[in-house]
Amino acid sequence: MRTKVIIFFILINFNVVNAITFSVDSNKILKNLRCLICQGQSVADSNSDFAQTIKIVVKDQINDGKSEKEIYDFLIEKYGEWIVYKPPFNKVNFVLWLFPYIALVSGGVIIFLFLKKRDNH
C-alpha cells in the first residue's frame, strides 16, 4: 500500500513538473510583442484591432502545440524583428548584445591599468 502511495505521488509530481516545463506562457509572449500601430505599448497592454488579432493568433498557435520560439519565428517572418521587444541573437545585432559585456570588461581593464599605474608611482 505504502509503495503504491509513493508511486502515486511521484507520478503526480512528475506530471506537475512536466506541465510547468512544457506549457507556453501566452502572457509572456504577448508582453514581448510590440503593438505595431500603438505608441509604446505591447500587444498584451493594447486593445487595438491589431493587438486583438495577434492575441487570437498566438492563442491558436499555442493550442496547435507550437513552441514559444516557433511563434516568435512566425511573427518575425511576417513583421520583421521589430515586432519583438527582445530580438533574437543574430549576426546583425550581435554587437548590441555583446556591447554591454565588452564595455564592462574594457572598463575593468582600464580601471585596473589606471590603479596599477597609480600604485607604481
Place this chain on the structure above:
Amino acid sequence: MQKKIIKSSIILFLIFIIGVFFVGLNKNSIYDTKNLVGQKITKIQLERFNDKRIITEDDLKKNNFTLINFWASWCAPCRDEHPILIKLNDEKNLKLLGVNFKDKKSNALEFLKDLGDPYDDLARDELGKQSINFGIYGIPESILINKNLVIIKKFIGPISKNDYDDIKNIVRQ
C-alpha cells in the same frame, strides 16, 4: 604603453558611438512590412465570401498576377482607392482578390453595391487571423503576387495613381 592603450580604447569607443548614431539616424524609422517583397506566401486559407469554400495557393497559382486587397466597408481610405481598383480590373493579366477584413457581411455587400465590385474573387477574414499570414497590420493594404506566389510589391495604405501605374507596368511586361 598603457597610455596608448587607454587612448586607442577611447578613440575606438568614440568611433563606435559616432558610427552607431550615423547608421541609426540615417535609417528610415517609419515601420512598414515592405521587406516581405521577394518572399513566397504560403499556407493560404481564405474563406470565400459567399459560399465559404476555401481559397488556397492552388487557386492563386492559376493567375499570372494577383492583387490581394484587404478592405472593409468601415475603412474610409478604402473608398479612396476603390475607383483605382475598378480600373485595375480591366487588366487582362491581373486578377483581383478582395479580402473583406473584420466587417459585417451586409455592410460589405452594400459597399460593393454602391461603389462597384472590382474583385474577381472575394474572401472574408472575419477575425483578421488570415491577415497575419500576409503581414497585414492595418487596412487598406494590398499585395501583388506572381504565379509562383512570390510577393512583387506591397502597398501599405490606399493605392495611389503612381501605384496604379506601377502595377500596370508590372503586369503588362
